[in-house]
Amino acid sequence: xxxxxxxxxxxxxxxxxxxxxxxxxxxxxxxxxxxxxxxxxxxxxxxxxxxxxxxxxxxxxxxxxxxxxxxxxxxxxxxxxxxxxxxxxxxxxxxxxxxxxxxxxxxxxxxxxxxxxxxxxxxxxxxxxxxxxxxxxxxxxxxxxxxxxxxxxxxxxxxxxxxxxxxxxxxxxxxxxxxxxxxxxxxxxxxxxxxxxxxxxxxxxxxxxxxxxxxxxxxxxxxxxxxxxxxxxxxxxxxxxxxxxxxxxxxxxxxxxxxxxxxxxxxxxxxxxxxxxxxxxxxxxxxxxxxxxxxxxxxxxxxxxxxxxxxxxxxxxxxxxxxxxxxxxxxxxxxxxxxxxxxxxxxxxxxxxxxxxxxxxxxxxxxxxxxxxxxxxxxxxxxx
Numbered sequence: 001x002x003x004x005x006x007x008x009x010x011x012x013x014x015x016x017x018x019x020x021x022x023x024x025x026x027x028x029x030x031x032x033x034x035x036x037x038x039x040x041x042x043x044x045x046x047x048x049x050x051x052x053x054x055x056x057x058x059x060x061x062x063x064x065x066x067x068x069x070x071x072x073x074x075x076x077x078x079x080x081x082x083x084x085x086x087x088x089x090x091x092x093x094x095x096x097x098x099x100x101x102x103x104x105x106x107x108x109x110x111x112x113x114x115x116x117x118x119x120x121x122x123x124x125x126x127x128x129x130x131x132x133x134x135x136x137x138x139x140x141x142x143x144x145x146x147x148x149x150x151x152x153x154x155x156x157x158x159x160x161x162x163x164x165x166x167x168x169x170x171x172x173x174x175x176x177x178x179x180x181x182x183x184x185x186x187x188x189x190x191x192x193x194x195x196x197x198x199x200x201x202x203x204x205x206x207x208x209x210x211x212x213x214x215x216x217x218x219x220x221x222x223x224x225x226x227x228x229x230x231x232x233x234x235x236x237x238x239x240x241x242x243x244x245x246x247x248x249x250x251x252x253x254x255x256x257x258x259x260x261x262x263x264x265x266x267x268x269x270x271x272x273x274x275x276x277x278x279x280x281x282x283x284x285x286x287x288x289x290x291x292x293x294x295x296x297x298x299x300x301x302x303x304x305x306x307x308x309x310x311x312x313x314x315x316x317x318x319x320x321x322x323x324x325x326x327x328x329x330x331x332x333x334x335x336x337x338x339x340x341x342x343x344x345x346x347x348x349x350x351x352x353x354x355x356x357x358x359x360x361x362x363x364x365x366x367x368x369x370x371x372x373x374x375x376x377x378x379x380x381x382x383x384x
Contacts (some may be wrong), residue, residue, distance in 0.1 A: 002383060005157055010105070011150030013113055019074070019100035023056030030054050031095040034065070034102065039089045039190040042177065043123055045071075045087050055097065063104075066087045067097040068115035070122065070296040072157050075143045083142040084131025084149065088115060103146065110238050116153065117162040122171055124379035125152060167383055172378055176371045183367040187360045194353050199308040214330050216299055217292040221326055224254055226286040243273040252282035260289040261307065261329060268312060268322040275360040276307035278348035290329055290351070298340055301347040306334055360379050 001007060001251055020033060025032045032050040065071075076083055086105070089096070098104055107113050125131065134148040212217070227249070232239065235250030242265040261276045262268055263290065268275065278300065285291050294300035315328040337343050 005155045007153040008156050010152040010154050015106040017101045017104040020097045021100050023059050027057045029057045030061050031097050034098040036073050039085050039087055063097045067092045071098050074087050074103050080176050082132040083146040084144045088119040095294050114162045116166045124383045127376045128272050182372050183364045187364045196245040198309050208335050209338050210333050217294045220291040224285050224287050238283045240285045244362050247382045249284050255282045259292045262291050263288050264323040268316050276304045298344040298347050302343045
């Protein structure tokens with residue numbers, strides 16, 4: 001607590017409203033429902049992915065969001081992100097409510113407490129780690145013990161001082177957010193440039209050949225072996241699945257440089273992770289990734305880049321569970337330079353660009369971490 005400040009319990013200064021269930025009794029009304037998915041990493045609200053639902057009018061009438069409401073995440077979170085985030089609803093217009101995984105705090109007397117000030121204070125409480133001690137996990141879901149949350153001590157200081165604090169933090173946070181946005185913009189522009197260069201480098205040229213993977217590599221799928229999680233013994237060797245390492249085990253199937261290509265899973269369509277990824281040294285691969293051995297590392301790296309650019313839609317089967325069968329994989333035509341020297345030149349160029357992208361990614365992560373640390377330091381300076 002800050003010396004010289006007086007405090008009241010959060011439950012004393014705010015009314016609480018539980019989240020909305022859709023219900024089944026008409027009449028219904030169509031409203032935007034704020035969910036945990038609408039909470040951003042910067043503790044603001046996203047409105048571009050709002051889900052609009054038909055809900056009971058009588059339920060909604062009691063749960064229509066008002067400007068200045070604070071929406072608190074009651075269920076969700078993870079080990080790395082404790083439950084208990086609070087965001088400020090600052091819209092005057094529109095029909096919006098909030099899901100049953102959240103609750104709303106509505107200030108009882110706005111002549112004594114500013115919602116913007118309370119929002120900053122609850123951000124400070126969360127960043128300090130207080131809510132992590134108020135949560136309990138059931139079936140993998142983290143729930144906040146709301147009675148403990150409502151027992152948080154809230155500063156009671158003059159409105160003028162609250163406004164001054166909010167203005168100071170808003171101005172500083174605005175500059176900090178601009179730094180983060182600039183770092184993200186630079187990274188996105190670099191990624192676009194790399195993608196354009198990748199497309200240009202892999203565009204077929206005179207003297208290139210059309211080859212299938214059986215002509216370029218040896219398929220080792222027959223060596224793969226899936227092991228259920230309960231049958232795995234923890235060890236030091238990476239256990240690979242469709243999109244990369246999923247575990248570490250006490251034995252290995254492969255011990256060389258190889259290229260894995262996703263065989264199934266949603267990532268074949270979403271492309272959140274690379275479709276083709278290299279493995280090296282002792283490793284185990286399950287039956288969710290094809291395994292290819294190349295005679296030349298330059299060819300392997302070229303094929304890896306080729307799959308980063310390749311549209312696989314026509315080769316993928318299955319709607320519920322997308323799959324790239326070995327037959328489909330073997331039918332893919334790859335345009336490749338006949339000269340190993342030209343392959344090496346292309347790979348070397350793309351590797352250099354990729355290295356620069358990784359440096360920018362590291363710089364962005366460092367910038368984000370430093371900006372978040374600066375915000376946290378400012379909140380501590382104000383409230384501790």
